[in-house]
Amino acid sequence: MDQIERLIREKLMRDAQAKTRRHFIKDCATGLGGLALGSIFLGCDPLEPKGKKEKIVFSDRDLNPLATLPPPYTPKVKSVIYLHMAGSPSQLEMFDHKPVLHKLNNQDCPESLLQGKKFAFIKGTPKLLGPQAEFSQEGESGNWVSNYLPHFKKVIDEVAFLKAVHTDQFNHGPAQLFMHTGSPRLGRPSIGAWATYGLGSENQNLPGFVVLTSGGKTPDAGKSVWGSGFLPSVYQGVQCRSEGDPVLYIEDPKGISRNLKRSTIDAINKINKEEYAKYADPEILARINQYEMAYRMQIAVPEIMNIESEPENIKEMYGVEPGKESFANNCLLARKLVEDGVRFVQLFDWGWDSHGTDHSTAVDLGLRNKCREIDRPITALLLDLKQRGLLDETLVVWGGEFGRTPMQENRGNKEMGFKGRDHHGDAFTMWMAGGGVKKGACHGKTDDIGFLGIEGRVSVHDVHATILHLLGFDHEEFTFEFQGRNYRLTDVEGEIIKEILA
């Protein structure tokens, strides 16, 4: 103990020695000058209405940044579950039925299609690769689905397909950022952050935006795909882990009891309240609230993240594997979270990058395994939401960051051992289901080989505009001022896809 004290004394001494009189004077100049300047600016704020100073009105948001706000317009859904297949699934083996491509299998791709196109790996003249799956029309809507997804046909009438989505990015990182933040570059808030910022979160014990990942890896674009960008960081996604603590450091440290924690927080809050009585700064109230919320979350989060307590038949329906990291577990968790008022649940499943470099990325082998891993959970999720009356007030979105080429990948201009497809942003499939979405709709059409959209092409911005519309926003009015201008999720584009709205 003595030694530690001696060390601390020594450190303080050294610090003091290192700081010269010059440092002090310099600090004074910038510090005091800044303070003075601050008060001057405060005094001449032209936007400040007269007499405002006397009466400080606190909104709920001042005290709790996640307090709910009403949406600008009547919303169709309260929450969103976004299922992202990271790596990009092959639409040609799942939803986009192309019999002509089957006939053209192994023929050289026409030069005219390749002109001016950029591919991640395809070189020279690739060969067309026929669909490896068998397709059938299912449900009353008669929409196409492949035999890779045998369960999905049960819910196909709940879903509205977008068959000709396009993006201008053909690498995973930027394409994922584009899909989730509306810009292929870093720094913009994700859809979930926008939604939580705009609407807040009803459950005061849980975060408003939760992220769950599966498939062994997190998305290539990193955590920025659920980041808050220039929005306050409280609106970023909270990643919950499947193993160990769902949120890092949520457990009390060893030897600290819940009671001790309570009295610690009480003591801190008491000091903060005294500070507030002195300065009346709403930031202090916000801080008090945050401590309380963290304390409540310590109980609520582990509780909700526990899927063991679900009844057997539900666990079977999803095909969960408790204790493991699995997409099925995450689907079940997504339902539980939405049921408990979480605004935005983002699922990422890694392993969809079907280049055909090995067994696991072959469109006839590995892709089929991936499809099996999501088929039952997604179908169960839609059915489970439905039977609980939640599908009416939840939007489920499914997609990747782009699609895959109708051509077989020929990495290094060589024939490859497995059947794979390269990245392709010109036409791919996404779907939506839930409140406000037209059941069984199918919008957009690709050409005979699924290379280009020929009807009903929609952009990533259009998808965003539609999601925001369903949440009750006008995507053109929903802005945040940053660096001197107003930013939108949809930048200067985006049109609501009316064709898939009920």
Next chain:
Amino acid sequence: MDILKQFLGRLHPILVHLPIGFIILGLLLQWYDRKIRAHSKIIALIFLWAGILSAFACVTGYLQYLGEGYAFDTVKWHLWLGITTTIFCFLMYSKISEKPILVFLKKFPILLFSSLLFVLISFTGHLGGDITHGKGYLLEPFPNSVKSFFGHEIFEEKPIVLNEENWENSLFYEDVIHPLINNKCVSCHNPKKSKGELKLHSLEDMLVGGENGEIIVENNPSESPLYSRLILSKDDEDHMPPKEKTQLTKEEITLIKTWILHGNPSNKTIGHLGLQKELFLSFFPQKENKIYPDTTIAAAPSDSIAHIKMFGLHVQQISNVSTFLSVSSINKPSFSNSDFEILNPILKHIVVLDLGGTQVTDDIFDKLTSLPHLTTLKLDDTSITGDGIELLSQLKYLKSINLTHTDFGDSFIPLLKEFKALEKVYLYNTKANPKDWQRLKENQTVLDYGNYELPKIAADSIIY
């Protein structure tokens, strides 16, 4: 040197106010001195200074014109009049101080000079303002009638008024195409601002075309730029309207195509052309299918909302455009029947009530009848059995009831037939039995018993 030039140029908007002030001061003093004529010396001096400053303003103005890249056409009148003003200042000085060089000035009365100078300075200043603030800046706050009186072209949104009665007798061009083009194209293609030398405000001008020639090829939409440019990809440079402007809807584009296809008629009615009604349906007034009651009520008092929030219930407006409220017990699982009273001040406002997972019992039904606008009711995860649910049949807006995870019994299902607006009842995990499906079928109410299953299939266990 360049820096100095630019800097001086930018000083112009400030400097010009000096000669303006001096001239006005000089004119006012002239007026004051008109009888006594005792201050001629000072007044002359003021005009001398005004002249020098005007000259300086002219120079800086010219530098600004060079530096900021204005077109000469934009500034020419301002420039010439500015120089004239300067000259007039010196003339005034010479006349008042009776300089011998300019004797001929004596022939003209001083009043003529003064008034001319006044007109000059006002007009020059106004032109300068137009350059910095844009034309029509002063007129902007005035109503359109005043603007058009002063000869200002005004852009006015023209509504397309079509409905079940009038659509066949409406003129295709006059009532549909013209307002459509007016609303989406004319702001850039009008007599004042004709991008690409194209004017679209009238049919005659439309037929003239723009710098690339005609824009309508009769009966041939795909050859007519008026149509073909609309359907280009938005990223195409030639796409119209430009990417960042409001785009035409799909229905509007189809109408332009149809109009050209029928030989761009100017005075034929829709009925006369034999066009399908479907083409115009999207312009008919839409009957909106509202989720919540189609009535408006005054907003609930904010202090009672605050009080209910303090109690622990979640209360929120449905949206910023509605005063109806959604109330949820999500953070208040201890809510029980007796707590219902706290909602008394907002009974009329509640359209969504979520009492899921609370302590409420069947006695709550009687209390719920006091919510006239209730649309969505959630009573899931409670000990509700359904006794008394028939009381809710008087709620004429009630569309959805969630009773999942309750003890709701079979025998109450027939009572739901009396519910006028009821669309959905969720009965998953209750005591109700799916065999009752048929009973409410003709009533258009969906009873969802849930309990969906996904039986195991062979494909579940095949690993590739």
